[in-house]
Amino acid sequence: MDGVERAVRRISSNDRFARMAGVEIIEVRPGYAKVTMKVEDKHLNSVDITHGGAIFTAADTAFALASNAHGTVALALNMSINFLKATGAGSTLTAAAVEDNLTNRTGLYRITVNDETGDLVSVAEGLVYRKKDKI
Amino acid sequence: MDGVERAVRRISSNDRFARMAGVEIIEVRPGYAKVTMKVEDKHLNSVDITHGGAIFTAADTAFALASNAHGTVALALNMSINFLKATGAGSTLTAAAVEDNLTNRTGLYRITVNDETGDLVSVAEGLVYRKKDKI
Amino acid sequence: MDGVERAVRRISSNDRFARMAGVEIIEVRPGYAKVTMKVEDKHLNSVDITHGGAIFTAADTAFALASNAHGTVALALNMSINFLKATGAGSTLTAAAVEDNLTNRTGLYRITVNDETGDLVSVAEGLVYRKKDKI
Amino acid sequence: MDGVERAVRRISSNDRFARMAGVEIIEVRPGYAKVTMKVEDKHLNSVDITHGGAIFTAADTAFALASNAHGTVALALNMSINFLKATGAGSTLTAAAVEDNLTNRTGLYRITVNDETGDLVSVAEGLVYRKKDKI
Numbered sequence: 001m002d003g004v005e006r007a008v009r010r011i012s013s014n015d016r017f018a019r020m021a022g023v024e025i026i027e028v029r030p031g032y033a034k035v036t037m038k039v040e041d042k043h044l045n046s047v048d049i050t051h052g053g054a055i056f057t058a059a060d061t062a063f064a065l066a067s068n069a070h071g072t073v074a075l076a077l078n079m080s081i082n083f084l085k086a087t088g089a090g091s092t093l094t095a096a097a098v099e100d101n102l103t104n105r106t107g108l109y110r111i112t113v114n115d116e117t118g119d120l121v122s123v124a125e126g127l128v129y130r131k132k133d134k135i
Numbered sequence: 136m137d138g139v140e141r142a143v144r145r146i147s148s149n150d151r152f153a154r155m156a157g158v159e160i161i162e163v164r165p166g167y168a169k170v171t172m173k174v175e176d177k178h179l180n181s182v183d184i185t186h187g188g189a190i191f192t193a194a195d196t197a198f199a200l201a202s203n204a205h206g207t208v209a210l211a212l213n214m215s216i217n218f219l220k221a222t223g224a225g226s227t228l229t230a231a232a233v234e235d236n237l238t239n240r241t242g243l244y245r246i247t248v249n250d251e252t253g254d255l256v257s258v259a260e261g262l263v264y265r266k267k268d269k270i
Numbered sequence: 271m272d273g274v275e276r277a278v279r280r281i282s283s284n285d286r287f288a289r290m291a292g293v294e295i296i297e298v299r300p301g302y303a304k305v306t307m308k309v310e311d312k313h314l315n316s317v318d319i320t321h322g323g324a325i326f327t328a329a330d331t332a333f334a335l336a337s338n339a340h341g342t343v344a345l346a347l348n349m350s351i352n353f354l355k356a357t358g359a360g361s362t363l364t365a366a367a368v369e370d371n372l373t374n375r376t377g378l379y380r381i382t383v384n385d386e387t388g389d390l391v392s393v394a395e396g397l398v399y400r401k402k403d404k405i
Numbered sequence: 406m407d408g409v410e411r412a413v414r415r416i417s418s419n420d421r422f423a424r425m426a427g428v429e430i431i432e433v434r435p436g437y438a439k440v441t442m443k444v445e446d447k448h449l450n451s452v453d454i455t456h457g458g459a460i461f462t463a464a465d466t467a468f469a470l471a472s473n474a475h476g477t478v479a480l481a482l483n484m485s486i487n488f489l490k491a492t493g494a495g496s497t498l499t500a501a502a503v504e505d506n507l508t509n510r511t512g513l514y515r516i517t518v519n520d521e522t523g524d525l526v527s528v529a530e531g532l533v534y535r536k537k538d539k540i
Binding site: 280281283284285286287288290291311312313314315316317318321322323324326327330331334343345346347348349350351352353356 | 415416418419420421422423425426446447448449450451452453456457458459461462465466469478480481482483484485486487488491
């Protein structure tokens with residue numbers, strides 16, 4: 001089983017917070033991942049738009065898949081996220097993580113979140129520390 | 136009902152994602168808020184530590200309370216978050232948002248997340264755009 | 271004189287810090303700008319690589335040109351910058367700012383900095399507040 | 406010569422960009438540093454306020470001193486900076502870096518920049534990767 005398979009298996013079977021948020025894995029390659037999340041009532045904040053925590057969770061799951069798909073454990077050091085468009089129940093968000101840079105010790109990813117109309121909902125940049133341990 | 140009361144009432148009654156994540160409001164003043172979240176199995180990620188999305192959700196709720204407690208609607212523009220310590224089921228996280236700066240149009244907040252031993256779990260900096268509308 | 275011309279004229283004639291750093295304007299359109307900076311001894315830090323402040327200055331100048339080229343004054347609210355590759359004296363850095371999002375009040379830009387070999391030196395994300403005043 | 410002395414000696418004698426920007430070292434301890442910069446005409450941008458690159462350079466120098474004062478080389482991975490107040494020629498800026506967190510491999514610092522009236526001009530958060538090499 002290669003790194004992609006191990007990362008997908010681990011996250012799909014064991015990531016309880018992503019599961020609770022309804023994040024679904026669409027595509028994973030080393031350094032790349034795409035997930036979706038259908039926005040339901042449970043994802044909304046007090047002003048009836050998708051909660052920043054829900055958007056972050058989708059983005060973070062794509063980020064984790066892309067960075068762990070190299071086959072070794074990658075731990076998030078930080079993430080900077082911008083919120084651009086409000087969405088609500090009924091929207092489908094797609095989060096894609098693309099690798100900007102990879103070294104032995106770190107990986108940097110740009111994560112974009114779009115809604116079902118193609119509009120940009122959020123852009124984020126996340127940095128991981130790469131351990132030697134296999135995922 | 137003043138801004139603090141309106142912000143607390145609105146978020147405690149209507150923020151469905153924060154409720155699903157188990158975030159509880161402890162203290163709110165204009166420009167300041169503190170919340171807690173007991174880490175349970177549902178908050179964990181694939182490597183059995185608290186999911187970044189769960190930590191973000193707690194931090195974001197403190198941020199929203201502190202910035203909306205001035206009585207007008209504050210919308211998150213961006214947040215930069217650093218992850219410092221892994222925690223797991225059984226931990227209790229406390230997120231506190233403190234105002235660094237406030238203008239007519241923007242507000243900047245530092246959010247710290249500590250665990251029950253007092254250790255720093257996460258630090259974040261969040262910027263809001265302030266609308267004229269009452270919360 | 272349109273917004274692009276006004277922004278270019280203003281920055282090329284009056285931005286003293288960018289001039290001291292040797293930043294040269296290559297191309298400007300509304301929402302886009304490219305600049306270069308030849309790395310000399312004066313740009314180096316204590317370990318003989320290009321100073322983060324020099325890289326930031328080049329990135330920030332592209333960011334200012336792209337955001338002000340719409341014709342109204344845009345002020346930086348924040349910037350998040352990642353440093354990926356060390357460069358030294360003799361390198362030529364190119365910083366390009368691309369617009370991710372534009373609203374009446376804010377603009378978000380991704381700024382990439384590459385060296386003369388095409389390698390990525392830095393990636394940044396910057397947010398401006400847009401005033402009504404003409405540049 | 407201990408880590409503080411080595412870091413101060415190295416940066417004060419060899420950081421050419423910080424010198425060009427007029428950054429002066431005031432105080433350094435392991436994990437802490439304070440510098441000042443008198444704003445002159447050369448630090449201004451096209452709208453006659455202190456250039457973001459100049460503010461960043463002061464903040465970055467405090468950040469480098471604080472993180473290298475442990476005695477081993479610390480390289481900046483990223484920095485997120487917020488701009489809060491415009492200043493101009495005649496102001497004196499003070500940048501102080503305080504350690505939020507330190508591990509064998511990384512260090513996180515909060516850097517605040519204040520003007521001579523005590524007002525907050527900028528807040529930043531910077532992350533370093535710590536090498537084993539002595540500074």
